[in-house]
Amino acid sequence: MHLSDIPTPAVLVDAARLTRNLTRMQEAADARGLRLRPHAKTHKSPDIARMQIDGGAAGICCAKLGEAEVFADAGITDIRLPYPLHPVNADRVFALADRLTLSFIVDDEAVARGWSELAVRRSRRLDVLIKVDVGFHRCGIDPHAASAPAVVREIASLAGVRFRGLLSHAGHAYAAASNEDAETIASAEAALLRDLAAASGVPCDEISVGATPSVRYSARQPGVTEIRPGNYAYYDRTQVSLGAADWDDCALTVLARVVSRPARDRVILDSGSKTLTNDLARGFGPTPGYGTVLRDIAAAEPDPALLVERLSEEHATVRVLDGDTALATGALVRIVPNHSCVVSNLVDEIWLVDADKVVSRLPVAARGRIT
Secondary structure, three states: OEHHHOOOOEEEEEHHHHHHHHHHHHHHHHHOOOEEOOEOOOOOOHHHHHHHHHOOOOOEEOOOHHHHHHHHHOOOOEEEEEEEOOHHHHHHHHHHHHHOEEEEEEOOHHHHHHHHHHHHHOOOOEEEEEEEOOOOOOOOEOOOOOOHHHHHHHHHHOOOEEEEEEEEEOHHHHHOOOHHHHHHHHHHHHHHHHHHHHHHOOOOOEEEEEOOOOHHHHOOOOOOOEEOOOHHHOOOHHHHHOOOOOHHHOOEEEEEEEEEEEEOOEEEEOOOHHHHOOOOOOOOOOOOOOOEEEOOOOOOOEOOOEEEEEEOOOOEEEEEOOOOOOOOOOOEEEEEOOOHHHHHOOOOEEEEEEOOEEEEEEEOOOOOOOO
16 A cells, blocks of 8 residues: 555654664663653554563553553553642542552642542552652742752652652753753753752652653763653654754654645645644744645655645645745645644554555554543
8 A cells, every 4th residue: 555545634654763763762771771661642552652662661651541541451561640640530540550550740748648548548559759840840849949858758758658759851851942951951850850869868769751852861861760751752843953853763744635726835735733733843943834844755854945834724834935846736745743742642543654655554542531
């Protein structure tokens, strides 16, 4: 089956690039004696998770309980949720813990006490890590606060709780201005976790860090025991723009078809926001538009003459910057999206391909599991 036989728009994953990306990250972790625990929200596919675990990953991360339940049903036996779970989810959490090795984060003493009380009542112990805010300012305890070591000690001492260590996500690495800036963020992240662990006086078996843009530097940091990149499986335009990948590493692309040529400098594709997403790219320089159109359906190089300047739900409006293009109605193009993780959540299946040949189809089994 050829790419031209696939109904468009469609999400393609280059099998060779996917395998190479997974292998390279595992080798980087192994070389430094680190556990690799990929974040599965990038692909939402038990098939790809099994590839990662068979390759040496310690387990996976999931964004939500619903995702974890899908992967548990598929036989994945070690899942971490680097997401703050409230005890209102107790029945689902304990049900998962009955089936597999489950861990999750806390960043609130009252919530941690709530989990402790529930676990004691059920004669159970729950594996938890404390989320630390290392600069992204989303979730996590403030490591600079004078009370932070005491918070770690209190949570670690709770009955019904097995304290595993500290966990962070340097999401601000997506705003890095250079490779040097990304390295500084990774170094500071690890230092904050090491210092907090030392100040608490509590044994921290795990120092877990995540974020694909900075993971190449995080893996070198003293004290880190686990890395949790997710986007590395596919990469995308943002990762290329942040120096974390090359175009030839981008395994996921969107196959689209030209449906209209209303003007010499305008091309309309059938891949709108329901396929490409409205996420903007980030990088060391300007990243205009909603994805990068490749030169042809077999090439990795971008076409600098084409700018995906606007998305509506079903259409992508592409501006021809040099005034003309050979693309005619019916032509196929491949687009590297700004953010591949969101694209995975927009489709029911992906097409594994080898160059311009179709290898197989894989369901995106955890798509839409947002609770």
